[in-house]
Amino acid sequence: MKLDLERIEVDRVVFGQENSFADGVLTIDKEDLLENIRHDHRITSLEAEIVHPGEKVRIMPVKDVVEPRIKVDKNGMFPGFIGKESQAGAGKTRVFSGTAVVTTGNVVGFQEGIIDMSGPGADYTPFSQTINVVLTCEVEEGTEEHIHEEILRILGLKAADYIAEIGLDVEPDKTESFDFKSIAQARNENNDLPLVGYIYMLQSQGLLHDTYVYGVDAKEILPTLISPAKVMDGAIVSGNCVSACDKNSTYLHQNNPVIEELYQRDGQDYNFVATIITNENVTLGDKERSSTMVAEMAESLGLDAVIINEEGFGNPDTDLILNCKKLEQKGIKTVLITDEYAGRDGSSQSLADAAVEADAVVTSGNANEVIELPAMERVIGHDRYADNIAGGFEGSLQEDGSIRVELQAITGSTDQMGYTKLSAKGY
Amino acid sequence: MEELIIVTNNPRLQAVENRDFRIERMASLQQVLQRSRDLVHQGAKLVSHPLAGSLKPWQNPYRSIGLKSGEELDFSSLKIMENALEKYRIFGRKQDVLKRQADQMKLAEDFSRIDLELITNVLPEKHSFKKNNAVRGEKIEAGSGKN
Numbered sequence: 001m002k003l004d005l006e007r008i009e010v011d012r013v014v015f016g017q018e019n020s021f022a023d024g025v026l027t028i029d030k031e032d033l034l035e036n037i038r039h040d041h042r043i044t045s046l047e048a049e050i051v052h053p054g055e056k057v058r059i060m061p062v063k064d065v066v067e068p069r070i071k072v073d074k075n076g077m078f079p080g081f082i083g084k085e086s087q088a089g090a091g092k093t094r095v096f097s098g099t100a101v102v103t104t105g106n107v108v109g110f111q112e113g114i115i116d117m118s119g120p121g122a123d124y125t126p127f128s129q130t131i132n133v134v135l136t137c138e139v140e141e142g143t144e145e146h147i148h149e150e151i152l153r154i155l156g157l158k159a160a161d162y163i164a165e166i167g168l169d170v171e172p173d174k175t176e177s178f179d180f181k182s183i184a185q186a187r188n189e190n191n192d193l194p195l196v197g198y199i200y201m202l203q204s205q206g207l208l209h210d211t212y213v214y215g216v217d218a219k220e221i222l223p224t225l226i227s228p229a230k231v232m233d234g235a236i237v238s239g240n241c242v243s244a245c246d247k248n249s250t251y252l253h254q255n256n257p258v259i260e261e262l263y264q265r266d267g268q269d270y271n272f273v274a275t276i277i278t279n280e281n282v283t284l285g286d287k288e289r290s291s292t293m294v295a296e297m298a299e300s301l302g303l304d305a306v307i308i309n310e311e312g313f314g315n316p317d318t319d320l321i322l323n324c325k326k327l328e329q330k331g332i333k334t335v336l337i338t339d340e341y342a343g344r345d346g347s348s349q350s351l352a353d354a355a356v357e358a359d360a361v362v363t364s365g366n367a368n369e370v371i372e373l374p375a376m377e378r379v380i381g382h383d384r385y386a387d388n389i390a391g392g393f394e395g396s397l398q399e400d401g402s403i404r405v406e407l408q409a410i411t412g413s414t415d416q417m418g419y420t421k422l423s424a425k426g427y
Numbered sequence: 428m429e430e431l432i433i434v435t436n437n438p439r440l441q442a443v444e445n446r447d448f449r450i451e452r453m454a455s456l457q458q459v460l461q462r463s464r465d466l467v468h469q470g471a472k473l474v475s476h477p478l479a480g481s482l483k484p485w486q487n488p489y490r491s492i493g494l495k496s497g498e499e500l501d502f503s504s505l506k507i508m509e510n511a512l513e514k515y516r517i518f519g520r521k522q523d524v525l526k527r528q529a530d531q532m533k534l535a536e537d538f539s540r541i542d543l544e545l546i547t548n549v550l551p552e553k554h555s556f557k558k559n560n561a562v563r564g565e566k567i568e569a570g571s572g573k574n
Contacts, residue, residue: 108534108537108540108541109534109537110486110534110537110538145540203480203481205480205481205544205545205548206541206544206545206547206548207540207541207544208481208541209480209481219548242481242482243481243482246481247481280480281548282475282476282480282545282546282548282549283474283475283476283493283548283549284473284474284475284476284504284507285474286548287476312480312481313481314478314479314480314481314482315476315477315478315479315480316480316481317478318476318507343517343518348517349513349514349517352478352510352511352514353507353510
């Protein structure tokens with residue numbers, strides 16, 4: 001299955017009388033956008049704002065970030081939510097590169113996360129570099145949290161779909177083609193390169209920790225193979241609200257850097273032949289079952305090595321280590337990508353679990369590191385949540401509007417798929 | 428016979444009485460962790476993981492841990508409990524401050540809601556408490572978990 005990503009480069013986004021794109025400027029009819037995405041009777045207010053990189057703006061609390069993408073035949077993006085279940089992962093996908101839809105709203109009182117569009121905090125989040133259409137949505141008082149989360153989740157997908165549709169009449173600036181090969185194809189190439197797979201872990205622990213695959217709650221799935229091209233077409237959607245630094249927002253799934261990097265060197269250094277998604281459930285029985293199935297699937301595919309990345313932290317550290325141990329015990333080499341919770345000075349044990357088999361680990365940063373974020377001219381959302389968000393602590397919000405937080409509070413700062421600038425270097 | 432034990436300091440679970448599982452109520456998160464570790468030493472096996480998912484060990488003041496009673500020491504459960512206690516020792520000193528803050532900010536309801544969501548995963552499928560209350564997130568009233 002071949003997928004063409006047709007990119008339109010965007011320099012500016014503005015609101016205007018009608019939807020259009022010309023000379024790098026994307027114009028959105030705001031009233032029409034809001035009318036089209038307002039999908040639930042429980043929404044009491046809905047507002048959209050545009051922010052560009054470098055503006056003195058803080059967005060919080062961020063719920064999800066979504067990249068505007070659409071299938072050129074209009075069918076298949078976000079399968080199970082927007083598109084048909086049979087369509088994703090092939091054909092042509094149109095992308096407004098450099099833009100994102102950001103949803104905000106507090107499902108619970110201690111919710112993260114922060115995107116600063118300028119200042120020191122901007123260096124830590126990839127979404128300070130995108131032009132963001134920020135949606136602020138309030139729902140009826142008393143709306144149950146699962147419903148609230150779902151309303152915001154669907155809102156983000158609908159907005160991304162609405163905006164991307166403007167690109168259907170636009171000539172794309174460049175096209176990237178992805179043609180992921182099967183194991184049979186790799187064998188036919190008759191090279192001696194190792195067979196490499198990707199173990200793609202998804203948070204799945206209930207409210208604020210959920211992920212959806214083709215519209216299905218990931219806690220209900222068994223580990224399975226998925227085409228990476230389907231991931232690019234929004235087959236994996238985030239229902240996560242915590243924790244900001246290392247939850248994989250929908251945008252990051254759409255742009256998964258592990259998949260893209262593996263594809264770049266496919267056929268040169270290895271054969272990239274399998275992507276296996278698995279979950280991170282609460283019970284130890286679920287953890288054993290999923291990790292056993294992952295290892296057996298990798299073995300039956302004949303994989304020589306895999307990259308594994310975690311999502312979130314805490315008890316999912318156990319899923320990461322179980323996957324690693326069971327794969328290594330079958331002779332399949334593993335490289336893990338994880339962030340660390342090593343205390344503010346970085347000296348504490350980084351993970352809640354460990355194993356001697358985990359001898360190749362890439363860090364994506366210490367989420368406990370403290371950073372000062374100066375006050376911004378404008379806050380979209382509510383900064384009174386600064387004290388409560390996952391990385392905040394008592395007195396986080398200073399009188400002058402500045403915030404002292406751990407990196408944990410910043411959206412995407414220690415992303416474990418590596419969509420971040422943080423790592424460790426040896427000197 | 429194996430018995431499901433929930434060790435908890437979550438007020439939403441305090442009022443639940445039933446025949447399907449036993450609730451041991453604790454006054455603090457530290458007590459929940461220590462009591463669970465002690466039960467493991469007495470042969471119980473962990474059913475749920477003692478660490479929260481993506482909230483710091485000390486951030487959520489409420490924790491419920493599911494165990495199944497048994498006769499033999501399960502070393503895997505013991506290792507997980509000791510690791511969880513170690514994490515608590517590193518980060519737990521902030522517990523009092525955060526509990527106070529949570530109370531001030533009226534976050535207790537949200538935190539106990541998240542803990543309830545996690546522990547709901549280990550409760551028997553047939554249980555009315557799971558079907559009728561937890562998944563819809565309604566407040567738990569005294570006796571609502573009775574069969």
